[in-house]
Amino acid sequence: MEDFVTLDNVALRYGGAKGTLALSGADLKIRKGEFAAVVGPSGCGKSSLMKLMTGLQPPTEGAIHVDGAPVSGPLSITGMAFQNPSLLPWRTLLQNVMLPLEIVRPHRHQLASRKEEYLAKARGLLKTVGLAEFEEKHPWMLSGGMQQRANLCRSLIHDPSLLMLDEPFGALDAFTREELWGVLQDIWLEKQFTTILVTHDLREAVFLADVVFVMSARPGRVIATHRVDLPRKRTLETTFDPKFIDIVHQIRNQIAQIREDSKAA
Amino acid sequence: MSEAMRRSIEASMPWLVVVGLLVIWQASVVLLNVPSFVLPAPTEIWAALLQYRGPIFQHATYTMISTMAGFGLGIVVGLLIGIMIGSSRLVYAGLYPVLIGFNSVPKVALVPIIVLWLGIGQPTAIATAFLLCFFPIAVNVATGLATVEPEMEDVLRSLGASRLDLIRKIGLPRAMPYFFASLKVAITLAFVGTVIAETIASNKGIGYLMIQASSQFRVALMFAGVGVIAVLGIATYAIFAAIEKRMTGWAMRGKR
Structure with missing residues (x-):
């Protein structure tokens, strides 16, 4: 299989030549x-990595390629969801999910002529995540978990070939989180887009991912790669599989080691 | 006490206070024998209001038109300046200190200059009303635009949204509650501006009427004028408060 996203020796420094080195x-x-x-100790530049790969932030050094082309600015083939659902409070859920179509070319110019089709698609997505009956509600009327589901729909409405998730379930309770793992896995299994999930939850990473990258403390770089070859579709039972637990333990030890080292340094 | 009863009492509180104050006023004037050229009793003011209702209505209409024209100008200019300083750091750095400086000048001091340019009459009143009311609109809209959550912008920017997209899809809708809140302040300031200009340089309007009444010692008529201005101010405030509630209900979530 070809590489869809590659980072070559990327460094990122904030705030000029003397600023903080986030990645190296x-x-x-x-x-x-x-x-x-992507997992790592806090402050290791996980979120910076996201900004680089979506083209929101240019790297200080090195090269980033997505789909064979160097990244020089925001890419419309990406969808993005953050820990904060950041839905627009003046829009209903349905209108929120439709938002990317008002921005991304070529959809923004076809919005009027293909309105019905787009609406049907947005409704379909909301249904997949179990929000069909809430489409006319405003985000602030709903729970955090529901908002995050809608956020997921919004990041998927324009059929991105690259989905970026920055701790999307970080602020949710354990039950909702595990439920949404299942929802996300189902969507991913169906559409097979490339996904990059930044998280500090190791179980979440191993449950969802084919490959887990472990990052070092700041300045961050990838120090280990774990292939997770557990069969799909994974269920909560999988999380009690000795193999699953073994991988989680390995990663946890690595991160504990990194934290020790950075404390000693 | 039941919830409904408590709420109806709450709604009638402003009226109770006004009536109470009027009763105290009337009583003290009568009991203390205050001469009516110092402080007329509410009943005398009401009589003056009825007696002069024709001219008062004419002048009030005139004042209202000037105020609305100045307020309209203030909205347009305030919105434009607000959008500019709210969406560009460069414009903000250049314009904001100047605006602050301008706003700290008492506008009464500017009226003679405006008279010099626009003459005596309605244009001067409109200009004064405008000068008083555009500033809160501009500052509020700018604040609304400048405090947009970066995550919201990132979501759109990662999709390739232009600066204009960001302002249209996020900045402006988000600034709307700030904008409508500022309208309530701005409309009352516009009234202040119009009446100030009318007292200095006009042949019509409530301000002019007050000056005339003052020079003729018709104290009850002066108070009638003040009352009319107050009623106009409250009425327009209420209208814009209602519009605000309608347009930006999402920002007042959870409130009745």
Whole structure:
């Protein structure tokens, strides 16, 4: 399989030549259609990695390629969801989900002529995540978990070939979180877009991903890659599988080691 | 006490206060024998209001038109300036200190200059009303635009949204509650501006009427004028408060 996203020796420094070095010598390759997770101690530059790959932030050094082309600015083939659902409070859920179609070419110019089709698609997505009856509600009327589901729909409405998730379930309770793992996995299994999930939850990473990248403390770089070859579709039973637990333990130990080292340094 | 009863009492509180104050006013004037050229009793003011209702209505209409024209200008200019300083750091850095400086000048001091340019009459009143009311609109709209959550913008920017897209899809809708809140302040300031200009340089309007009444010692008529201005101010405020509630209900979530 070809590599869909590649980072070559990428460095990122905030705030000029004397600023903080967030990433240094970061290398990673993600294949097309793969589900990748990035984990690491807090402050390791996971979110910076996201900004680089979506073109929101240019790298200080190194090169980033997505789909064979160097990234020089925001890409309309990406969908993005953050920990904060950041739905627009003046729009209903349905209108929120439709938002990317008002921005992304060529959809924005076809919005009037293909309105019915787009609406049907947005409704379909909301139905997949179990929000069909809430489409006319405003986001602030709903729980955090429901908002995050709608956020997921919004990031998928324009059929992105690259989905970026920055701790999307971080602020949710454990039950909702595990439920949404299942929802996300189902959508991913159906559409097979390349996904990059940044998270600090190791079980979440191993449950969802084909490959888990472990990052070092700041300045961040990838220090280990774990292939997760557990069969799909994974269920909550999978999380009690010795193999699953083994991988989680390995990663946890690595991160504990990184934290020790950075404390000693 | 039941919820419904408590709520109806709450709604009638402003009226109770006004009536109470009027009763105290009337009583003290009568009991203390205050001469009516110092402080007329509410009944005398009401009589003056009825007696002069024709001219008062004419002048009030005139004042209302000037105020609305100045307010309309203030909305347009305030919105434009607000959008500019709210969406560009460069414009903000250049314009904001100047605006603050301008706003700290008492506008009464500017009226003679405006008279010099626009002459005596309605244009001067409109200009004064405008000068008083555009500032809160501009500052509020700018605040609304400048405080947009970066995550919201990132979501759209990652899809390739232009600056204009960001302002249209996020900035402006988000600034709307700020905008409508500022309208309530701006409309009352516009009234202040119009009446100030009318007292200095006009042949019509409530301000002019007050000056005339003052020079003729018709104290009850002066108070009638003040009352009319107050009623106009409250009425327009209420209208814009209602519009605000309608347009930006999402921002007042959870409130009745």
